[in-house]
Each structure stands twice: as structure tokens, then as C-alpha cells.
Amino acid sequence: MRNRPYTLLSCSVSIDGYIGTAAERLLLSNDADFDRVDAVRASCDAILVGAQTVRADNPRLLVRSPRRREERTARGLAPSPMKVTVTRRAQLDAQAAFFTQGDAEKLVYCPSPSVGAARTRLGPVATVVDGGGNVEMRTLTTDLAARGVERLMVEGGGCVHTQFLTDDLVDELQLVVAPVFVGDSDAPRFVTDGRFPWSAGRRATLADVRQIGDVVLLRYALSARFQPD
Numbered sequence: 001m002r003n004r005p006y007t008l009l010s011c012s013v014s015i016d017g018y019i020g021t022a023a024e025r026l027l028l029s030n031d032a033d034f035d036r037v038d039a040v041r042a043s044c045d046a047i048l049v050g051a052q053t054v055r056a057d058n059p060r061l062l063v064r065s066p067r068r069r070e071e072r073t074a075r076g077l078a079p080s081p082m083k084v085t086v087t088r089r090a091q092l093d094a095q096a097a098f099f100t101q102g103d104a105e106k107l108v109y110c111p112s113p114s115v116g117a118a119r120t121r122l123g124p125v126a127t128v129v130d131g132g133g134n135v136e137m138r139t140l141t142t143d144l145a146a147r148g149v150e151r152l153m154v155e156g157g158g159c160v161h162t163q164f165l166t167d168d169l170v171d172e173l174q175l176v177v178a179p180v181f182v183g184d185s186d187a188p189r190f191v192t193d194g195r196f197p198w199s200a201g202r203r204a205t206l207a208d209v210r211q212i213g214d215v216v217l218l219r220y221a222l223s224a225r226f227q228p229d
């Protein structure tokens with residue numbers, strides 16, 4: 001077993017690099033691309049999102065296609081992957097779809113001082129994991145590997161993307177560019193400020209480009225572990 005899962009970061013952005021609006025959820029992809037994302041979800045052991053995405057979008061994070069759910073079940077897996085989130089404040093609603101939808105295991109990583117509050121609030125609906133003084137994504141992914149996660153999908157938001165990318169934990173980036181502008185600097189971006197391993201002096205490897213209706217999928221190989229289809 002590897003000491004961290006193969007990690008695939010999936011995100012859709014506007015032409016001007018935003019992943020939502022300041023006020024409301026923004027659906028950037030089209031139906032064909034949502035179906036592609038569904039297939040990627042079905043191929044993973046766990047899906048991770050930040051707590052702000054849980055609060056803002058109330059995502060279900062389930063495999064939608066009945067056929068894909070059945071295929072997973074036939075392989076002895078849960079119909080949908082494990083769900084994982086991370087929070088410092090532990091202010092998450094146990095009634096959020098993240099917790100109530102689907103039978104797969106739900107994990108909540110938080111720093112030690114928040115564990116008590118998180119277990120009080122979420123103990124009945126999730127496994128709360130003590131992430132130590134500060135939850136480091138490298139430690140988190142090592143812990144996920146120990147729990148049997150070999151393939152991890154990271155689905156936002158920008159705060160979480162930034163940590164995975166700056167910590168050089170992403171093997172593959174799937175970036176979808178949608179033909180819209182957001183044009184509001186208060187809106188969330190794909191990433192926030194940080195020291196990224198890729199720059200003018202060390203360019204990322206573009207592995208594939210695919211048009212899907214009115215959006216374009218860019219696949220970047222960000223590590224030697226990149227797995228082409």
C-alpha cells in the first residue's frame with residue numbers, strides 16, 4: 001500500500017478563474033461534463049471537500065448513475081465513495097446532505113481543540129478524526145491511505161485546493177473551463193495565494209485537452225504517478 005492515495009483534483013472554473021459567485025452556488029459545467037465527473041467519482045475510494053463547500057453548496061457527493069452504483073456494489077464497494085471534510089471551527093450542520101445522503105462512511109478531520117465540539121455535533125453522523133494541532137493535508141492523506149483509500153478525489157473549494165497543490169500532493173488536475181465570466185473579486189477563486197510547485201521555471205505537464213460541449217477539460221499530470229486513461 002502506498003503511503004498516500006493517488007490524488008485527483010477536479011474543479012470547474014469560469015474563464016476568469018472563479019469557482020462560484022460571492023452570493024450563491026454557480027453551476028459552471030454542462031450535463032455531459034457532470035456525467036464525466038460522475039464517472040470519476042465512481043472510480044474513487046473517497047471524495048474530499050472543505051467545510052465551506054459543505055456549508056455553501058450542500059453537496060450530496062454521491063454517484064448519480066444507477067449503473068455505476070451497481071458496478072461498484074458488484075465489486076464489493078459501497079455505491080458511492082467515502083466522504084471526507086476538514087474543519088477548524090466544527091460548525092457544520094449534521095442535517096447537511098454531506099452527512100444525511102448515502103450509506104458510505106463520512107470522515108471529519110479537525111484540529112485537536114475542536115474534536116470535542118465536533119463529536120458533540122457530528123458524532124452520530126460521522127467519524128471525527130483528531131488531526132493534531134493543525135490539520136496538514138499530507139498527514140490527512142496518509143491517514144486516508146491507512147484507512148484503505150487508494151484513490152482520492154478533491155472537489156474544492158479554493159482553500160482546500162491551495163493546500164493540496166502547494167503541498168505537492170496532487171497527482172492529476174482535471175480543470176474544466178466554462179464559457180462564463182464572474183467578474184467579482186469577492187467570489188471564490190480556484191486557488192488563493194501560495195507557493196505552488198509550478199511556475200514559469202517549472203511548468204506543469206499538460207496531458208490532455210478535450211472539448212465537452214461548451215466547456216473544455218484540461219488534464220495536467222502533476223506527478224510521476226499520473227495515470228493516463
Ligand SMILES: NC(=O)c1ccc[n+]([C@@H]2O[C@H](COP(=O)([O-])OP(=O)(O)OC[C@H]3O[C@@H](n4cnc5c(N)ncnc54)[C@H](OP(=O)(O)O)[C@@H]3O)[C@@H](O)[C@H]2O)c1
Nearest residue numbers: 012019020050051052053087088089135156157158159160
Ligand atoms: N466550481 C467548482 O468546481 C467548485 C467546487 C467546490 C466548491 N466550489 C465553491 O468554492 C467555494 C468554497 O471555497 P472556499 O475556498 O471558500 O472553502 P473550502 O475550501 O470549501 O473550505 C474552507 C474551509 O475548510 C476548512 N479547512 C480548510 N483547511 C483546513 C485545515 N488545514 N484544517 C482545518 N480546517 C480546514 C475550514 O473550515 P471551517 O471554516 O469550518 O473551520 C475552512 O474555512 C464555494 O463558493 C463553492 O461553491 C466550487
